[in-house]
Amino acid sequence: AQTVTQSQPEMSVQEAETVTLSCTYDTSESDYYLFWYKQPPSRQMILVIRQEAYKQQNATENRFSVNFQKAAKSFSLKISDSQLGDAAMYFCAYRRTGTASKLTFGTGTRLQVTL
Amino acid sequence: DAGVIQSPRHEVTEMGQEVTLRCKPISGHNSLFWYRQTMMRGLELLIYFNNNVPIDDSGMPEDRFSAKMPNASFSTLKIQPSEPRDSAVYFCASSLRLAGGSNSYYSYNEQFFGPGTRLTVL
Numbered sequence: 273a274q275t276v277t278q279s280q281p282e283m284s285v286q287e288a289e290t291v292t293l294s295c296t297y298d299t300s301e302s303d304y305y306l307f308w309y310k311q312p313p314s315r316q317m318i319l320v321i322r323q324e325a326y327k328q329q330n331a332t333e334n335r336f337s338v339n340f341q342k343a344a345k346s347f348s349l350k351i352s353d354s355q356l357g358d359a360a361m362y363f364c365a366y367r368r369t370g371t372a373s374k375l376t377f378g379t380g381t382r383l384q385v386t387l
Numbered sequence: 388d389a390g391v392i393q394s395p396r397h398e399v400t401e402m403g404q405e406v407t408l409r410c411k412p413i414s415g416h417n418s419l420f421w422y423r424q425t426m427m428r429g430l431e432l433l434i435y436f437n438n439n440v441p442i443d444d445s446g447m448p449e450d451r452f453s454a455k456m457p458n459a460s461f462s463t464l465k466i467q468p469s470e471p472r473d474s475a476v477y478f479c480a481s482s483l484r485l486a487g488g489s490n491s492y493y494s495y496n497e498q499f500f501g502p503g504t505r506l507t508v509l
Contacts, residue, residue, distance in 0.1 A: 315476060317500035363430065374420065374432040374443065375498060 274299045276366050278378035285354045286386050292339075293349045293381045295364030301325075303369045306340065306347045311361040311380070320362070323347065325369075351383075359385045391501035393479050399507045405467040408504045411460055412481030420498060421454055421464050422478040430478075436462065437484060469508045476503045 275298045285291035297306070308320040323331045323340050330338050335355075339348045351358055364378040392411040400406055412419050420435040434444040439456045447454070451470070456462040466473055480498040 315503045315505075317478065317480075317503075319497060322497070374435060374446075375422075375430075376432075377430040379429045 274301075274366050274368075274376045276364050276376050276378040278364055278381050280381045281379070282382045282384070284384040284386060285351070285358075287354055287356060289354055290350060290352045291354055291383065293351075293362050293364075293383070295347045295349070295378055297345050297347065297364070297366050299345070299366065301368055305367045305369060306338075307365040307367070307375070308336070308338070308347075308349045309363045309365060309377075310358075311363065312359075317363075321349065354385050356385050356387075359383055391479055391481050391499055393477075393501035393504050395504060396502060397505050397507075399509065400469055401509050402470055403468045404508075405465065406469045406473075406506060406508075408464040408477050408479075408506070410462045410464070410479030410501060412462070412479070413499055414460065416481035416483050416499075417459065418482045418484045418496070418498075419456060419462050420480040420482075421462070422480065422500075424476040424478065424503070425474075433464070433477075466506075469506075471508045474506055474508050476505050478503045 277296045280294055304325045306323045310318045310320050321331050321333045321336050323338055330340050335352045337350045361380045361382050363380045365375040367373055367375050391413055394409045418437050421433040422430055423433055424430045431446055433446045434454045435442055436456045452466055454464045479501045482496040482498045484496050
């Protein structure tokens with residue numbers, strides 16, 4: 273079974289600084305998707321960024337980028353120029369490819385952004 | 388599009404009562420997922436449907452839980468009888484399942500989440 277591990281329950285970053293959230297996963301599949309979701313206090317699950325395992329290039333979305341290390345099964349999220357609105361829970365998630373299938377989530381990292 | 392719609396947003400009930408959560412997926416989407424979020428267990432899948440057919444219900448905790456999808460635009464998650472340990476946020480998500488090979492862009496199908504229903508069982 274696939275598992276996703278987020279070893280940082282909480283992180284803090286100053287506004288305008290950079291922070292990296294860690295995620296590791298375990299799977300026997302060779303092709304899959306990885307995601308980072310943001311959950312603000314409103315509870316809404318918002319997709320931040322996704323990575324296809326067959327792509328070697330790391331995904332980027334504006335201030336958000338990932339460091340995908342397939343051999344190490346590591347998928348970290350880097351937030352540059354942090355803003356107060358980035359404060360939220362961040363969940364790493366895994367999904368198999370090829371069919372609509374479930375997301376397997378990590379336990380989340382609570383990110384605080386300070387002035 | 389209005390996105391995934393869930394109702395009610397909040398539900399407070401007493402132990403033993405029946406609870407029905409509702410979900411309207413995004414129009415045109417053919418896959419629907421029910422997730423539960425608790426402090427103890429995090430986010431976990433309860434059940435998902437493809438084209439209104441339940442595909443994987445292995446996450447449904449016990450027989451007190453049941454889910455239906457009578458048509459492409461509506462799904463319910465029912466708990467009968469409810470217990471305090473069922474208190475959680477229940478999310479519905481939908482996606483468009485497209486044909487394509489495993490390395491095809493078209494096999495990617497983002498799940499869009501609803502706002503969730505916060506259930507409290509007293």
